[in-house]
Amino acid sequence: MRTEPDVDDLLSLFPPGTHTDDDGTLVVGGRRLDDVAAEFGTPTIVVDEDALGRRAREYLDAFRSRWPRSDAAFASKSFPCTAIQRLMVDEGLHLDVAGGGEIVTAIKAGADPDRLLLHGNAKTDEELRLAIDHGLGLVVIDNFDDIDRLERLLPPGSRQRCLVRVIPGVEAATHASQATGHTRSKFGLLPDAAREAIARVEHSPLLHLEGVHTHVGSQLLDVDQLAAAVAPIAALGTFETYDLGGGLGARYTYDEHPPTVDDYADAMVAQARALLPADSRLIVEPGRSMVARNACTVYRVTTVKRGVITHVAVDGGMGDNLEVSLTGQRFEATLVARVGGGETVTVVGRHCESGDQLVDGVALRDPAVGDLLAVPVTGAYCYTMANQYNGARRVPVVFVRDGAARLVVRRDTWQDLVSRDVD
Numbered sequence: 001m002r003t004e005p006d007v008d009d010l011l012s013l014f015p016p017g018t019h020t021d022d023d024g025t026l027v028v029g030g031r032r033l034d035d036v037a038a039e040f041g042t043p044t045i046v047v048d049e050d051a052l053g054r055r056a057r058e059y060l061d062a063f064r065s066r067w068p069r070s071d072a073a074f075a076s077k078s079f080p081c082t083a084i085q086r087l088m089v090d091e092g093l094h095l096d097v098a099g100g101g102e103i104v105t106a107i108k109a110g111a112d113p114d115r116l117l118l119h120g121n122a123k124t125d126e127e128l129r130l131a132i133d134h135g136l137g138l139v140v141i142d143n144f145d146d147i148d149r150l151e152r153l154l155p156p157g158s159r160q161r162c163l164v165r166v167i168p169g170v171e172a173a174t175h176a177s178q179a180t181g182h183t184r185s186k187f188g189l190l191p192d193a194a195r196e197a198i199a200r201v202e203h204s205p206l207l208h209l210e211g212v213h214t215h216v217g218s219q220l221l222d223v224d225q226l227a228a229a230v231a232p233i234a235a236l237g238t239f240e241t242y243d244l245g246g247g248l249g250a251r252y253t254y255d256e257h258p259p260t261v262d263d264y265a266d267a268m269v270a271q272a273r274a275l276l277p278a279d280s281r282l283i284v285e286p287g288r289s290m291v292a293r294n295a296c297t298v299y300r301v302t303t304v305k306r307g308v309i310t311h312v313a314v315d316g317g318m319g320d321n322l323e324v325s326l327t328g329q330r331f332e333a334t335l336v337a338r339v340g341g342g343e344t345v346t347v348v349g350r351h352c353e354s355g356d357q358l359v360d361g362v363a364l365r366d367p368a369v370g371d372l373l374a375v376p377v378t379g380a381y382c383y384t385m386a387n388q389y390n391g392a393r394r395v396p397v398v399f400v401r402d403g404a405a406r407l408v409v410r411r412d413t414w415q416d417l418v419s420r421d422v423d
């Protein structure tokens with residue numbers, strides 16, 4: 001790994017267009033991050049709205065230019081708030097929703113229910129009722145109990161369109177918690193069981209089998225592993241729709257070079273051309289590679305403690321970024337006013353766990369109490385896993401665009417922390 005990244009290296013991890021102002025302060029979406037912190041406090045997740053919209057268009061264009069009958073369904077789980085889902089809907093994307101809560105936010109975001117597809121390996125009656133009541137376009141069947149439940153809950157005469165989720169048997173080179181395509185996976189059905197589920201759905205008067213779904217895992221940096229999922233589902237037969245899942249990795253650190261969306265589309269569509277019916281519909285479900293780079297988190301330094309190593313502690317941590325402790329993901333960081341260079345420190349959070357580190361070993365220039373610190377690439381799976389550990393107030397989300405900033409999710413209040421305590 002490179003130990004001395006320069007300013008441009010650091011900027012390249014932030015949303016495209018991020019630069020430093022005349023006095024060296026970081027500017028994202030045309031807005032100085034110190035101004036964002038002054039207006040909305042810290043920690044705050046800052047999303048570059050324009051950059052995210054461009055990324056959504058890039059995805060759709062990449063697939064539609066190669067395979068005209070394709071759709072991109074944003075994997076809401078990676079950043080499930082109404083403003084993000086609305087942006088995706090406005091850009092023409094469908095939404096993949098994992099569970100009832102994401103149905104609720106998607107509907108609030110103005111999504112057409114017909115353009116929602118529901119995932120879940122443990123769907124409840126309540127969630128399936130919500131899907132049926134809202135008229136969701138597609139339910140992805142993960143197991144035989146999904147079929148039983150749907151047949152029990154669907155009103156007579158209805159016809160719910162479904163995909164059957166298939167385990168592709170691909171061992172992905174990613175963190176164990178992010179690998180979903182191996183044969184021991186809890187998601188979906190192995191090919192023989194999938195064949196049985198397909199036959200059941202085909203014979204059900206209440207269900208319509210539209211196609212098959214597969215997903216190899218998340219944060220994959222090798223398109224061949226993603227493309228390897230096409231053959232196992234192609235082998236199951238000829239269908240209207242093939243949903244190839246998400247999984248393309250994001251660039252978190254200097255030495256990672258994930259494939260571009262064009263590389264990814266090339267690899268997936270090459271397999272589709274070789275193995276799938278030419279008139280079928282393709283769906284991809286990007287999450288991380290859509291949102292990760294287009295947001296960063298701004299913290300305030302609360303303590304600098306010098307010992308065997310230097311700990312720079314900030315006012316957030318595993319309450320707003322569980323990726324580090326859950327998957328071991330490496331992030332980078334910089335002071336907002338002094339970008340790049342300096343002494344190697346460990347950035348830690350405010351939570352009562354030694355594992356609550358944001359960055360283990362990163363160069364910061366003269367860190368001091370009161371400085372602002374920005375961690376790039378926090379758009380994926382950070383907001384969604386935010387929690388109230390140690391009484392943390394969950395982080396707000398601020399959209400920046402053309403120099404303007406607006407709050408789209410407010411910070412928890414102290415009152416929120418006791419609002420569910422009924423006795």
Ligand SMILES: Cc1ncc(COP(=O)(O)O)c(C=O)c1O
Nearest residue numbers: 075215218246247285286287288
């Ligand atoms: C079924 C499904 N589709 C899409 C995604 C999105 O994956 P990623 O965020 O890696 O693109 C996931 C997440 O793991 C998933 O489980």
